[in-house]
Amino acid sequence: MKPPIGRDTRLCMSLSARPGNAGSRFHNALYDRLGLDYIYKSFSTQDLAAAVGGIRALDIRGCAISMPFKEAVIPLIDALEASARAIDSVNTIVNDGGRLTGYNTDxxxxxxxxxxxxxxxxxxxxxxxxxxxxxxxxxxxxxxxxxxxxxxxxxxxxxxxxxxxxxxxxxxxxxxxxxxxxxxxxxxxxxxxxxxxxxxxxxxxxxxxxxxxxxxxxxxxxxxxxxxxxxxxxSGGEVIVLQALEQFVLYTGIRPDLKDIREAARYAHGAEVADRIAG
Structure with missing residues (x-):
């Protein structure tokens, strides 16, 4: 069972021009199913530099990055993992003790x-x-x-x-x-x-x-x-589930089993997307 939200709860988030609910629903469903003391919230911003500074200052564990910030965020973080460095595009930030590393799970x-x-x-x-x-x-x-x-x-x-x-x-x-x-x-x-x-x-x-x-x-x-x-x-629903799954693993260090992945995808995106996720 997931612990109640408290001072030790880890926050993950997303930044995009058009925030939606699907990513939050997917991540939070997995936190609930696996009993993890995490919470996920989506945001938009007109000040990317300040938002990234907040990730560092508030010890936010991870942040998904969507259009139009995937390239603009690069100068604001500390390092790029190989997947992001190869294409100069970041869709995921992982915060390790204030050091922000960019990945590309897309x-x-x-x-x-x-x-x-x-x-x-x-x-x-x-x-x-x-x-x-x-x-x-x-x-x-x-x-x-x-x-x-x-x-x-x-x-x-x-x-x-x-x-x-x-x-x-x-x-x-x-x-x-x-x-x-x-x-x-x-x-x-x-x-x-x-x-x-x-x-x-x-x-x-x-x-x-x-x-x-x-x-x-x-x-x-x-x-x-x-x-x-x-x-x-x-479909884009399949892309977003699989890339979000890789983000979840980066943030928590846990890879859920297929049943949990499909149930979270069903909650976030519907049965058709969930049923198309392969093991």
Missing amino acids: YVAVRQLLEQRIEKPVPFLLRGSGGMAKAVAAALRDAGFAEGRIIARNETAGRAIADQYGYAWQADLPPESAPLLINVTPLGMDGQDRDALAFPPEHIAACNTAFDVVAQPVETPFIRAARAGNRNII
Whole structure:
């Protein structure tokens, strides 16, 4: 049974432009199930430097980092673990006695999903050029996906990712589709882009796998269209569960069993996401 909140309770948190409840629900569900004296809370901020200073000053054990802070946070912390250093993007901060180390568990989650859910590497189109796009491109490369294009209006950022990981870049979607379509933009995310379709219907109809990293909501227009066409689907809900699991392990030193992971995922994201989490 989880102890009551007191002076020894460890606080973990998240920072993002659009805070949601899913991460808090997942972590807190695992704390409850495992009887851990931790609590998790999501926040937004207009002052990233002050927020990171608070992590250090208040001995907050860990912090998840989401858009748009994954790159901006790097100068504010003390060290980068290999996963974050390789792609210059941080989605997790671990506080060890005031020393803040950045990790990237997005990379771990995406690579796991690529290897579990796609039988062999295929050509892809990846739409996006932010910190998460770097993590996905690195995972694609390391999982053996040799042929792909980075689609990004921001030429500087798009070319940088393409050159770093050995892919082509172009500003706009090509007329032809690819077997694997990956959305790493806010298109379909709660807010002003909620109804936007990340890829046109003809591209979705011609693909084999639709992969959307957007997790709020899990059922984006891209995912709904792919599901209607009986395409293979990898959702942002699956990414966020697996990356959050790796964060949980970093914060607590405990790796839950599959039953506990699925129950926490069910509570945070629903039965469909939970049932797709592999052992």
